[in-house]
Amino acid sequence: MGKLEQVATPSSTPATVPQPWLTDPAGYHREIDAAVRDAGLDAPVLALDLVALEHNIADLRARSGGVPIRLASKSLRVRSIIDDVVARDGFAGVLAYDVAEARWLATESNISDVLLGYPTVRRSALAELLADEVALTRVTLLVDDIAQLDLIDSVCSPERRRPVRVAIDLDASLRLLRGRIHLGVRRSPVHDRAAALTLARAIVARRGFALVGVMSYEAQVAGVADDVDGTPLMNAATRAMQRVSMIELRRRRGAIISSLRELADIEIVNAGGTGSLEETARDSSVTDIAAGSGLFGGHLFDGYRRFQPAPALTFGLDVTRRPARRIITCAGGGWIASGPPAPDRLPRPVWPAGLSYIGTEAAGEVQTPLTGDAASSLVPGDRVWFRHTKSGEVCERARTVALIGREENGRARVVDLVPTYRGEGKCYL
Numbered sequence: 001m002g003k004l005e006q007v008a009t010p011s012s013t014p015a016t017v018p019q020p021w022l023t024d025p026a027g028y029h030r031e032i033d034a035a036v037r038d039a040g041l042d043a044p045v046l047a048l049d050l051v052a053l054e055h056n057i058a059d060l061r062a063r064s065g066g067v068p069i070r071l072a073s074k075s076l077r078v079r080s081i082i083d084d085v086v087a088r089d090g091f092a093g094v095l096a097y098d099v100a101e102a103r104w105l106a107t108e109s110n111i112s113d114v115l116l117g118y119p120t121v122r123r124s125a126l127a128e129l130l131a132d133e134v135a136l137t138r139v140t141l142l143v144d145d146i147a148q149l150d151l152i153d154s155v156c157s158p159e160r161r162r163p164v165r166v167a168i169d170l171d172a173s174l175r176l177l178r179g180r181i182h183l184g185v186r187r188s189p190v191h192d193r194a195a196a197l198t199l200a201r202a203i204v205a206r207r208g209f210a211l212v213g214v215m216s217y218e219a220q221v222a223g224v225a226d227d228v229d230g231t232p233l234m235n236a237a238t239r240a241m242q243r244v245s246m247i248e249l250r251r252r253r254g255a256i257i258s259s260l261r262e263l264a265d266i267e268i269v270n271a272g273g274t275g276s277l278e279e280t281a282r283d284s285s286v287t288d289i290a291a292g293s294g295l296f297g298g299h300l301f302d303g304y305r306r307f308q309p310a311p312a313l314t315f316g317l318d319v320t321r322r323p324a325r326r327i328i329t330c331a332g333g334g335w336i337a338s339g340p341p342a343p344d345r346l347p348r349p350v351w352p353a354g355l356s357y358i359g360t361e362a363a364g365e366v367q368t369p370l371t372g373d374a375a376s377s378l379v380p381g382d383r384v385w386f387r388h389t390k391s392g393e394v395c396e397r398a399r400t401v402a403l404i405g406r407e408e409n410g411r412a413r414v415v416d417l418v419p420t421y422r423g424e425g426k427c428y429l
Contacts, residue, residue: 158208
């Protein structure tokens with residue numbers, strides 16, 4: 001049992017752990033608010049409920065069907081949480097988002113398997129990695145272009161370093177009508193078997209590199225909601241697209257991996273995400289599945305049919321004034337998620353229930369006005385709790401996260417205050 005498991009619910013077994021976010025949502029957030037106030041923590045404050053976190057960890061493991069989960073660090077950005085979870089059964093390694101971060105996790109956290117999820121051209125950070133004998137044995141860089149290999153060599157020539165572990169980024173998008181329709185994200189140019197083999201042969205033949213893996217992210221499945229309220233036709237179309245996409249991808253990815261294994265010892269075949277665990281697990285060529293957002297449970301996943309993560313990570317803002325009877329103003333709040341600008345990128349006020357944004361202002365840089373019946377009973381000094389759209393991004397806004405555990409009587413309390421990446425002085429992207 002990990003350290004976090006021990007303090008989450010000391011008197012409960014997994015089968016008896018309550019789920020107050022479902023049975024009593026208002027009470028769930030009220031208890032978190034009380035625990036944070038009892039600890040004397042000022043807002044803005046991030047709170048991670050450990051009962052909800054354990055629920056989400058168990059859910060991810062069940063959905064992965066026994067395929068190891070590689071933690072996507074960008075969706076967490078709290079090193080103590082990463083360290084705790086990656087050491088558990090069912091988890092294997094980290095998917096990092098920056099090369100300096102990858103080296104940090106490989107050395108400071110002693111994580112032996114760190115796959116970089118994106119190509120890098122940061123020369124200074126590459127130089128530090130290439131000079132680090134320990135990190136070079138633990139970190140795998142991602143490439144999809146010979147130019148990226150050239151840049152690595154220009155930073156440190158092959159004769160001055162040990163071989164660099166690399167993985168190929170295989171495009172997992174669905175392309176129809178000879179590429180005229182592209183469903184998925186715009187990532188790697190390596191899409192078909194011919195392109196993958198061309199790049200693989202170049203890597204294998206090149207001094208100073210070792211081809212050890214492949215990564216492919218099926219964003220059109222993992223990152224697209226299929227059960228959005230009020231859009232039944234769109235939901236049906238999304239599910240049909242996702243079924244077709246996974247059938248095509250399993251066939252294509254399997255054939256490519258089989259061919260690559262004839263050229264190199266492929267240790268890592270990483271794929272998928274929190275939203276596609278069940279489907280990605282059906283691909284026999286995959287060795288591990290990336291997931292991270294499902295641990296904290298941002299509201300982005302509220303529109304998914306296959307699963308519903310608990311809202312483990314929330315943040316509280318102080319009410320500072322009342323411009324009108326049904327309007328209150330909170331300090332801060334403009335923590336907009338990345339992606340296409342739209343209302344679903346805004347943090348969602350969840351407690352007290354019944355609050356919504358004012359359309360002309362929404363979530364503001366320094367202050368956020370909210371309206372609704374609940375505003376009538378709030379006064380300066382009260383607190384409003386929100387869920388972020390995504391998971392790890394909100395951790396860039398705070399130095400610490402309050403860990404909420406339960407006492408023997410079930411009462412919520414702050415059991416620890418742990419630093420985010422930002423709290424450890426790290427700012428990568």
